Amino acid sequence: MEAIVALSTPVGRSAVAVIRMSGDNCIQIAQKFFKPFPKAANLLKVGRLSTQSFDEQAMCVYFNAPHSYTGEDMVEFHCHGGVAISSAVIETCLKNGARMAQNGEFSKRAFINGKQNLTNAEGIIEMIDAETNACVRAGVNLLENKLGSTTVAIQDELTDVIGQTEVALDYPEEDLELPTLQQTQVRLQQSIDKIDKLLATVQEGKILKYGINVAIIGEPNVGKSSLLNAFLNTDRAIVSDIAGTTRDVLTETIVYKDVKFNFVDTAGIRETSNPIEAEGIKRANKAIEQADVVLFVVDDQYNTESFKCNTKVVKVFNKCDTYTTPVEETDSQIAISAKYNQGVERLKQKIYDMFSVGQIDLSQVILTNARHVDCLQKAKGALEEAYQSSLCDTLDCVAVKLKEAWDYLGEVTGTSASEEIINRIYSKFCLGK
Ligand SMILES: Nc1nc2c(ncn2[C@@H]2O[C@H](COP(=O)(O)OP(=O)(O)OP(=O)(O)O)[C@@H](O)[C@H]2O)c(=O)[nH]1
Ligand SMILES: [Mg+2]
Structure with missing residues (x-):
């Protein structure tokens, strides 16, 4: 993808400012004006950064895809802080072929390249926005994929049930060893209980966050x-x-x-x-x-x-x-x-x-994000409908509702999230993240 550039540290006076570039040709771009360019990846090297107006002694590190935050080739310049210096460095990157990044574009690329899922990204946002240690920990839990792995586990369980239901629907005359309706109902109830356990933390999450x-x-x-x-x-x-x-x-x-x-x-x-x-x-x-x-x-x-x-x-x-x-x-x-x-x-x-x-047990998943709550509630609703249909013995309705629940769960981590949801999440990031 085309190279993007942004200031990753806050705008204004500071000891150091970090400017990041990511994309296919970002290393070639950087080589044009940072000399001597680091000989190997992952090494922070001191050198001379030539802008149109002045030369600046700065440091530079590059990362090779896929071993970077975005999963693409990346370059970071660590230069002296201040508005004029960082603007000149960004200007130089733009002149040499990069374009200005949008809010959250680095993280969005990390998502596209499979480096993070939506809950990871939301964890990062929560950590940045956190005003208390507890809120940081709730964000860390998201970043470490605790909610993601719980929902994926429920999805796996549903995949199994969906598979069995489909087989029963497609080959009704075959004498296959299929689980009874009661067994399916037990598994549905187990999934509903797991979602309920997550939803029970909403009040705690609200207190932690707000x-x-x-x-x-x-x-x-x-x-x-x-x-x-x-x-x-x-x-x-x-x-x-x-x-x-x-x-x-x-x-x-x-x-x-x-x-x-x-x-x-x-x-x-x-x-x-x-x-x-x-x-x-x-x-x-x-x-x-x-x-x-x-x-x-x-x-x-x-x-x-x-x-x-x-x-x-x-x-x-x-x-x-x-x-x-x-x-x-x-x-x-x-x-x-x-x-x-x-x-x-x-x-x-x-x-x-x-x-x-x-x-409040901060080692457990605590729901602090309204989007997650919404997805989980919808998934639960669909599962409850599937359960009701299973009582009436209408397997085709069960299958439809199970898939619906599966999709809602997938929205939590992003496997089945729409472009609009993904864009909305990443636009909450600050520039350069
Ligand atoms: N002795 C004593 N006086 C208090 C105490 N707390 C408040 N006061 C006095 O009570 C009066 C009213 O206090 P405020 O805090 O303005 O009361 P308020 O409820 O905000 O009043 P409004 O804004 O008019 O609704 C002031 O003269 C305070 O000094 C207390 O604990 N002991
Ligand atoms: Mg008063």
């Missing part, structure tokens, strides 16, 4: 913004003793024990004729809808209200420094003082424990 959305809700002046500030350990939100201080929704994220907590401070909920405050309250209600847990803040030790919603709720008795008797604490109730930073750490731990984050 974190826990925590909405801070309550009447005006109970100390919601003070609590946000205490969580963040900064003076983020305006705090005052005037009821109705917060109008807008404030969102801030911290990482606690390697999990993101996305806090949302909201306007105090009350009856109001002020249209701005009313809009704030509307947004507070939206934050409740999107929350994984609601912190229902009150500031009166005798408050007996409970907050009704579809998510988990922790009732937070704030201003405990002013209480005359201690408030009883339970799994869903805690006493704190946001102003004097009492109990705030315990509240973080409580949130963490509510989602059993400490128990």
